[in-house]
Amino acid sequence: MDLHLEHVTLVYPDGESTLTAVDDVSLTVPAGTTTALLGPSGAGKSSLLAVAAGLTAPSWGQVRIGESVVFEPTTSVADATRVRRDRIGMVFQAPQLLGSLTALEQLELHAHLRGEKPASLRDRSLELLDAVGVVDHAAKRPAQLSGGQRQRIAIARALVGEPDVLLVDEPTSALDHERGVQVVELITGLARSTGAATVLVSHDSSTLASVDATVQMVDARLDSV
Amino acid sequence: MFVALRDLKNARGRFVLMSVVIILITFLVTFLSSLTAGLARESTSAVTDLPSDHLAFSMPSADDSPEFTASRVTADQWTGWEDVDGVESADPLGVATTRAESASTTAGVTALGVEPGSGLVPGGDVASGEVVLTPGAAADLDAEVGDAVTMGGSDLTVAAVVDADESFSHSPVVWTTLDDWQAIGARGATGESDGPVASVVALSSSGTDAFATADADLGTTTVTTSDARSAVPSFAGENLSLTTMQLFLLVISALVVGAFFTVWTISRSADIAVLKALGASTPYLLKDALGQAALVLTGGVAVGTGLTVPGAAVLPAAVPVSVSWSTTLVPAVALVVLGLVGAAVSVARITRVDPHAALAAH
Numbered sequence: 128m129d130l131h132l133e134h135v136t137l138v139y140p141d142g143e144s145t146l147t148a149v150d151d152v153s154l155t156v157p158a159g160t161t162t163a164l165l166g167p168s169g170a171g172k173s174s175l176l177a178v179a180a181g182l183t184a185p186s187w188g189q190v191r192i193g194e195s196v197v198f199e200p201t202t203s204v205a206d207a208t209r210v211r212r213d214r215i216g217m218v219f220q221a222p223q224l225l226g227s228l229t230a231l232e233q234l235e236l237h238a239h240l241r242g243e244k245p246a247s248l249r250d251r252s253l254e255l256l257d258a259v260g261v262v263d264h265a266a267k268r269p270a271q272l273s274g275g276q277r278q279r280i281a282i283a284r285a286l287v288g289e290p291d292v293l294l295v296d297e298p299t300s301a302l303d304h305e306r307g308v309q310v311v312e313l314i315t316g317l318a319r320s321t322g323a324a325t326v327l328v329s330h331d332s333s334t335l336a337s338v339d340a341t342v343q344m345v346d347a348r349l350d351s352v
Numbered sequence: 353m354f355v356a357l358r359d360l361k362n363a364r365g366r367f368v369l370m371s372v373v374i375i376l377i378t379f380l381v382t383f384l385s386s387l388t389a390g391l392a393r394e395s396t397s398a399v400t401d402l403p404s405d406h407l408a409f410s411m412p413s414a415d416d417s418p419e420f421t422a423s424r425v426t427a428d429q430w431t432g433w434e435d436v437d438g439v440e441s442a443d444p445l446g447v448a449t450t451r452a453e454s455a456s457t458t459a460g461v462t463a464l465g466v467e468p469g470s471g472l473v474p475g476g477d478v479a480s481g482e483v484v485l486t487p488g489a490a491a492d493l494d495a496e497v498g499d500a501v502t503m504g505g506s507d508l509t510v511a512a513v514v515d516a517d518e519s520f521s522h523s524p525v526v527w528t529t530l531d532d533w534q535a536i537g538a539r540g541a542t543g544e545s546d547g548p549v550a551s552v553v554a555l556s557s558s559g560t561d562a563f564a565t566a567d568a569d570l571g572t573t574t575v576t577t578s579d580a581r582s583a584v585p586s587f588a589g590e591n592l593s594l595t596t597m598q599l600f601l602l603v604i605s606a607l608v609v610g611a612f613f614t615v616w617t618i619s620r621s622a623d624i625a626v627l628k629a630l631g632a633s634t635p636y637l638l639k640d641a642l643g644q645a646a647l648v649l650t651g652g653v654a655v656g657t658g659l660t661v662p663g664a665a666v667l668p669a670a671v672p673v674s675v676s677w678s679t680t681l682v683p684a685v686a687l688v689v690l691g692l693v694g695a696a697v698s699v700a701r702i703t704r705v706d707p708h709a710a711l712a713a714h
Contacts, residue, residue: 173711182629182708205633208707212631219710223626225355227362232354239354240632268362284630296711 128193128291130156130179130324135188137174148174150347151188156340158291161315161325163335166344172328173296175344179326180217180294181207192291192324212240216285216323218314220297222277224269230256230280231265234287241288248287255283259313275306282314286321293323299334307334315339355627356644359620370612371652377605378656378687379663381598386664386679388594390672391522395590396581398464398520403471404443404554406563407580408433408572418573418583420447420520420551425572427549432570439557439566443470444550446533449523452493453502459492462520463503465533465550472554473527474516480529482511488524501526504536521586552580598683602690610694613645617699621709628707637702645695649688657684 137149149171156162164172177183179190181198184207190198197210211217224233234252235245256262259279261272269277278298285293295314299307311327315337318325329335343350360367393400399407399420409418410425425444433442446465451458466472468479478484483501485493490513495501499510508528518525528536530550555574557563563574575583582588617624624637657680664673 177708177711180629180711182711208628208631208633211629212633215631217629217710219626219629223622223710225358225623225626227355227358232358236354237630240627240630240636245354 128158128324130154130292130326131191132175132179133189133191135175135178135185135190137171137178137183138186147347149178149185152344152347152349153188154342154349156292156324156326158324159319159322160339161318161327161337162340162342163332163338164326164328164342164344165330165332165335166350168330170344171347172344174347176294176296176326176328179292180215181211212237213288214291216288216290216293218278218281218285218293218295218298220300222269222274222281224277224280224284226269229266229268230261230272230276233280233284237284237288251289252283252287255287256280258317259283274301275310278302278310279313282310282317286317286323289321290323293318293321293325295325295327297328297330299329299331304333307331308336311335312337353640353643353647355623356640356647360644360647366616367648370609371648371655373608373612374605374649374652374687374691375656375659377601377608378653378684379659381601381605381683381687382657382660382680383663383673384594384598384601385683386660386673386675387671388591388598389676389679390674391590391594392581392587393674394519394522394672395587396520396584398447398462398518398525399580399584400577401474401516401518402445402554402577404441404556404577406555406557406574406576407445407583408442408553408555408567408570408574409583410552410572414571414573418575418580419585420583421585423551423583425550425553429570429572430549430553433553433555433566433572436562436566438559438562439555441471441554441556443467443472443554444530445472445552445554446530446549447520447551448533448536449521450503450536452489452526454493454495454499456494457492459489460523461489461492461503461526462523463533463536464520464525464527465530465536466527467530470554473514474518475514476512478511478527478529480531481508482528483508483532484511484527485513486516486518486525487513488517488519489526492524503528506532506535508532521584602683602686605687606690606694608694609645609649609691610698613641613695613698614701617641617701621705624702624705625707625709628705629710634703638699641699641702642692642696645699646688646692649691649695653684653687653691657681 132154135152139146166172178185189196235248238245238248256265261276261279298310311334409423430444449462452461495510497510501508567574664675
């Protein structure tokens with residue numbers, strides 16, 4: 128399903144005045160494609176991603192997945208959490224794996240969050256770990272893995288719930304150019320194969336050759352689409 | 353408890369340390385509770401094991417709280433209680449701590465004086481010139497049936513050693529007739545109806561509500577047999593001190609558990625933010641954290657409680673520890689409940705963790 132950001136505006140209180148972090152942004156990301164969101168620090172990329180993920184409610188505007196409105200100013204925290212669990216996959220700037228879980232359990236956790244038996248996701252989890260090239264490390268904990276391996280497991284974790292939307296925040300910030308390119312290719316490839324509408328926030332346009340579209344954010348607004 | 357169980361395994365050092373603290377506190381609380389019960393029994397079993405349901409005291413002043421050592425009931429009060437509706441039996445009972453001598457040794461005992469045929473002597477009766485010993489008194493005096501025992505200048509013959517280990521104010525009980533007791537206790541009857549005959553009147557009643565009226569008419573103060581424990585001189589002070597210590601330990605335990613889970617929750621705030629960002633609801637996370645606390649608490653409390661039985665067994669017989677379900681299970685449940693309250697207050701900070709932090713973390 129497509130992801131639609133419609134007139135999204137995010138305003139924070141800033142002392143006695145306000146700070147507009149996202150200013151009337153509209154963006155559509157078709158299913159199975161990857162749109163890179165570029166821009167300098169402070170342009171509002173992460174704020175837009177937070178609204179798209181339901182981590183922050185928009186001040187105005189709305190977020191749709193397909194035809195259903197999932198986030199708007201009145202969306203409750205519980206509803207936003209449920210949407211994130213069921214329809215959105217997230218990859219953070221740091222892998223953010225849970226230290227006590229093995230690579231396989233990082234993925235199986237998703238089933239437990241849904242109230243299902245973790246083992247019900249075992250086959251898909253192993254397939255995804257294989258797809259990102261770390262299936263041989265399925266029984267290892269994060270402390271036993273390299274930074275690159277942890278990042279790949281984080282990507283697999285984001286996709287294990289078969290989300291409609293994949294949101295990726297600066298996945299290459301800690302990688303060299305070659306590995307950055309590989310990770311972006313991996314994400315765009317997985318987005319195509321899973322049909323997830325993917326938004327990838329990045330500060331490094333040189334690694335984005337494989338993405339389907341690129342948009343630039345400047346001063347809280349989209350510069351071009 | 354998908355994450356909680358794996359955290360327990362992964363951070364086992366921290367949780368083992370916490371469990372050891374809980375085990376030691378539990379052992380201390382249950383042991384203290386058993387000691388309190390044992391000391392209470394040593395102080396009051398002669399009273400609580402009476403077949404009566406109420407005791408009537410006659411104190412020097414109407415405002416005085418009932419106390420065995422100060423109470424003196426007269427023949428008029430005794431017979432007056434016999435006539436109260438709903439009172440099935442009223443038996444005078446003398447209580448006096450004294451020194452007893454056998455052929456081989458001397459021991460402190462509490463002499464209980466009763467009317468022959470009153471039914472207050474456990475498993476038997478006592479006749480004039482005789483004394484009935486409890487096992488503790490028999491052991492302390494190294495005496496058996498047929499031996500002579502001297503108390504307050506009176507020579508008495510041991511008629512029986514009953515199978516009822518009763519004591520009063522930490523001294524073993526012996527039973528004599530009321531006449532012999534009056535001689536022993538130096539509280540001899542005056543021969544007048546308003547002269548003292550005993551310490552209290554033991555009452556067996558059938559649900560009467562006439563106690564207040566009878567007390568006013570007869571000048572007595574009536575309490576239940578259970579409440580009469582407070583009239584034993586040593587009981588109230590001991591019980592209050594030990595119970596206060598137990599309550600403090602329970603509160604300390606809750607604070608220790610709360611402090612541990614506060615630090616633990618703060619240390620995993622980043623993980624909680626990630627879990628929320630991945631779609632974990634707040635109730636899911638609270639259930640996970642409280643389940644973890646419950647597991648650590650129940651495990652530690654179970655081991656600590658289990659150690660009380662062998663711990664009490666290796667103590668010398670002179671330490672009056674009385675281990676029972678009420679001295680172990682009740683404090684154990686209190687420890688778990690209060691510990692969970694402490695943990696709940698600590699893990700409540702989960703509700704304040706912002707999932708947005710997962711995006712900001714590097």
